[in-house]
Amino acid sequence: MSANYGHICDPTNEKPCGNSSLECKLTDLNNVFTCTYKVQLGQLCKVDEDCNEYISRAECSKQKKCVCKLGSIQAGKVSCFPLLGEFCEDNETCQPNNSICFDNLCQCDNGYLPNFNRICSPILLGTYCENNNDCIGIKYAECSKENYCTCKDHTVQINPSRCVATPHFICESNSQCEENKLCINYRCQCKPGFHLSPAFKCVSGHLGMNCETDNECSNLIRHSMCSAEKKCECDHFHYPIEDSVCASTINDACKNSELCTNGFTLCLDNKCHCQPNYVYNGKKCVPASKN
Numbered sequence: 120m121s122a123n124y125g126h127i128c129d130p131t132n133e134k135p136c137g138n139s140s141l142e143c144k145l146t147d148l149n150n151v152f153t154c155t156y157k158v159q160l161g162q163l164c165k166v167d168e169d170c171n172e173y174i175s176r177a178e179c180s181k182q183k184k185c186v187c188k189l190g191s192i193q194a195g196k197v198s199c200f201p202l203l204g205e206f207c208e209d210n211e212t213c214q215p216n217n218s219i220c221f222d223n224l225c226q227c228d229n230g231y232l233p234n235f236n237r238i239c240s241p242i243l244l245g246t247y248c249e250n251n252n253d254c255i256g257i258k259y260a261e262c263s264k265e266n267y268c269t270c271k272d273h274t275v276q277i278n279p280s281r282c283v284a285t286p287h288f289i290c291e292s293n294s295q296c297e298e299n300k301l302c303i304n305y306r307c308q309c310k311p312g313f314h315l316s317p318a319f320k321c322v323s324g325h326l327g328m329n330c331e332t333d334n335e336c337s338n339l340i341r342h343s344m345c346s347a348e349k350k351c352e353c354d355h356f357h358y359p360i361e362d363s364v365c366a367s368t369i370n371d372a373c374k375n376s377e378l379c380t381n382g383f384t385l386c387l388d389n390k391c392h393c394q395p396n397y398v399y400n401g402k403k404c405v406p407a408s409k410n
Contacts, residue, residue, distance in 0.1 A: 123138070123141075124141055128143040128154045129143070129152065130152050139173075142156075157173050158172070161184055165183065174198070176188050192214050194212075202237070203226060204225060207224065216238075217230075217231045229256055232253060241280065242256040242260075243268070243279045244268050247267055249262065254268035259271050259284060259288075283319045289305050290307050299320075312324060323363065324338075324339025325340075326351055326362055327351060328350065329351075356368075356371055360380050366391075368402075372390060372391075373391050374389065383404040
């Protein structure tokens with residue numbers, strides 16, 4: 120069975136190590152053999168082939184040591200990775216972080232821009248750009264005439280890396296809208312059960328949220344209204360049982376799919392009743408034996 124790097128190996132095997140870049144060497148005075156790299160960066164050499172036979176992008180330096188070629192960088196003992204702007208093979212690892220090999224060239228991934236051709240920095244609003252593609256990592260961003268990433272018309276900046284659409288933003292498909300929004304009549308609008316927050320986000324309705332009219336509450340939470348304190352609350356005939364549910368009480372009207380309050384209840388024939396073997400006592404349903 121072949122061994123991996125650093126593992127004990129048997130030199131009598133046909134392939135004692137599982138990788139062609141490894142060899143089975145005596146590394147211990149107690150006659151222990153271990154799989155080690157045939158060539159490592161920093162190792163003495165005579166010609167380039169002593170290095171690049173096993174380490175891609177390596178060469179033999181003037182000091183007669185294996186080093187990474189110009190345009191690549193050392194990563195560990197046996198790897199040289201191409202830098203930004205350098206030729207690369209498909210799926211080859213590029214340096215720095217957040218870079219990819221695309222069209223045989225190392226370049227920054229979407230959402231990042233090269234900085235001095237050494238690092239890939241995240242795109243932020245205000246970052247220098249040459250065209251809209253440079254700002255593609257930020258939804259609703261574009262490259263301005265002054266060559267910096269900025270939010271498009273009818274969108275607003277809420278932090279250095281995010282623009283959100285205002286109600287005036289023109290859309291053509293749902294994909295152009297943010298989470299919990301749909302493109303309706305060329306405008307990004309909140310899905311049913313959600314409302315627009317001051318930050319232009321669509322958030323779910325909940326009891327206690329700010330309101331101006333009863334419809335703002337009842338459109339999101341059935342059986343709710345806007346109180347004198349301008350907060351959504353259950354109307355006079357229903358009671359809160361969850362953050363966004365107002366339920367009927369015993370003998371009040373309900374729909375079969377709705378919840379009734381006070382526990383041990385059910386909606387039957389469009390009216391809230393106590394469950395079988397329970398009776399209504401003290402504004403709640405209790406076991407009939409304890410009545």
